[in-house]
Amino acid sequence: MSIIWAEQALTAEGWAKDVRLEIGGDGRITDVQAGHKPEGHTVGALLPAPANSHSHAFQRAMAGLTERRGEHATDSFWTWRQLMFRFLDALTPEQVQAIAALVQMEMLEAGFATNVEFHYLHHQPGGQPYDHLGEMAGRIAAAAEISGIGLTLLPVHYQFGGCDQRPLGPGQIRFGNDTEQFARLVEDARAALTTLPTDATLGVAPHSLRAVSQADLRNAATLLPDGPVHLHLAEQIPEVQEVQANWHARPVEWALENLPLDSRWCLIHLTQMQPHETEALAKTGAVAGLCPLTEASLGDGIFDAVRWMNNGGRISIGSDSNIRISMAEELRQLDTSQRLRDHTRAALATADLSTGHRLFDAICKGGAQAAGRGSGKLEVGAWADLLALDTDHLDLAGVQGDTLLDSFVFTGDNRMITDVWSAGRHMVQHGRHIHRDKITATYRKAVKPLRDGL
Incomplete structure (x- = not known):
């Protein structure tokens, strides 16, 4: 089990504040509740x-x-x-x-x-x-x-x-x-x-x-x-x-x-x-x-x-x-x-x-x-496919609710994203994939002969 706490989150019922979300060992969401004190992994906005x-x-x-x-x-x-x-x-x-x-x-x-x-x-x-x-x-x-x-x-x-x-x-x-x-x-x-x-x-x-x-x-x-x-x-x-x-x-x-x-x-x-x-x-x-x-x-x-x-x-x-x-x-x-x-x-x-x-x-x-995936919303039973936005980012600071999504879509890029989970696997942390260095090194080696041959 792991716990995420968000200042604001887009739940299946709409926007909520001080949200505690629990992920079970099977990678699915087991609990979502608003109005909680911070605990676990804390983020700005959870989507x-x-x-x-x-x-x-x-x-x-x-x-x-x-x-x-x-x-x-x-x-x-x-x-x-x-x-x-x-x-x-x-x-x-x-x-x-x-x-x-x-x-x-x-x-x-x-x-x-x-x-x-x-x-x-x-x-x-x-x-x-x-x-x-x-x-x-x-x-x-x-x-x-x-x-x-x-x-x-x-x-x-x-x-x-x-x-x-x-x-x-x-x-x-x-x-x-x-x-x-x-x-x-x-x-x-x-x-x-x-x-x-x-x-x-x-x-x-x-x-x-x-x-x-x-x-x-x-x-x-x-x-x-x-x-x-x-x-x-x-x-x-x-x-x-x-x-x-x-x-x-x-x-x-x-x-x-x-x-x-x-x-x-x-x-x-x-x-x-x-x-x-x-x-x-x-x-x-x-x-x-x-x-x-x-x-x-x-x-x-x-x-x-x-x-x-x-x-x-x-x-x-x-x-x-x-x-x-x-x-x-x-x-x-x-x-x-x-x-x-x-x-x-x-x-x-x-x-x-x-x-x-x-x-x-x-x-x-x-x-x-x-x-064909049981995901797409923050509710109990769904896969814990989650992303967190950086509410300290210059264009997101102090922004709430729909305006936060508008700011992400119309002013944003990948640098606004701090964390991503796929079925509970916490693969992006602090804006970087946890295996970025290994994956990019392997890619560089693989594509060099392709590009040299063009």
Whole structure:
């Protein structure tokens, strides 16, 4: 058992002062009470720690390396994608583990308690499976052993190079599995998670409408009947055009008509939706997995958060390409993109909740749903996924309640975060991951030959 005391805390009932929270030996919250004298580990402001709902860990090692224009007069997601394929052709299992551990460490230092890893790098260069089919899935799990983060592992099904079912190209060949082999890969991923604490979760991810057959898309939710199902959807204009040309419907229209969408599903990006699609999809109960920094970096477009949330839609936040891992900056990008598009301010606030509070509540609830994880709030029985903010920080000093969350979202960065717990594991203390030096040293050694080879 461990005890945390906070000057203020965002409990399941709302803001409270002088809060004593107790964590049991199983990593779950066993007691939350306000009005107590300080004891145990004392913090300024205690909040639920959301899940990071979408990550491709290996892309972290590409950060800063893709900002030059290619051979074409204009650059785009599709030219960036070719550079990404070339980069990943050189990755070894040892390098993937080192990169994933760094990503998970940076997620924790950014206030995320869980890494939902959309894991599609499965095979050797050239596409030959490793002797152990789940070698790379095991490396993601091994990274989580080091970092202490909660892990939701999503093996990704990737079959084709496009809606016309053309073969995978050279860059994609490391991703590919047929239906039978993918089922075996999922079982290997399940076995990899047995080395982790009991909060680890397994889900499944058909990559996109372009990369998986219609039959396997329809059956994706049956492979793991109780696990989350994630899918890239409606990210790019050429993607929309390709689906329309081959399947005679826009991606969201096809998904609404053909997939059993419900609260188990997390649909990633959704930056290319029409108003009627946004309204209908929001009402299915599926989560929108948003990655605003990556979506801006790749020129994807702007998610219609105002319409989505006003129709009861649920959201989560991920860091996708991991060029910058910051919860505050992701939320700021999400909100300010709405302001720029609509020429307004505070578009995501309500009469009862400030912008920061509404967004933070939404990603705690939606992130837990997307991760298939019993977390996202400070209440008895939930996983003790917690983050603490420094109320002595220049921009937080003397700030209370909703204004504290607004200040974090609109003025803050990772330096405001003092502590993070994942299922009770106290992995960030005084603003630093407890294994930072070891993880960063291993990462430096792993990526040097990658960068030297570019």
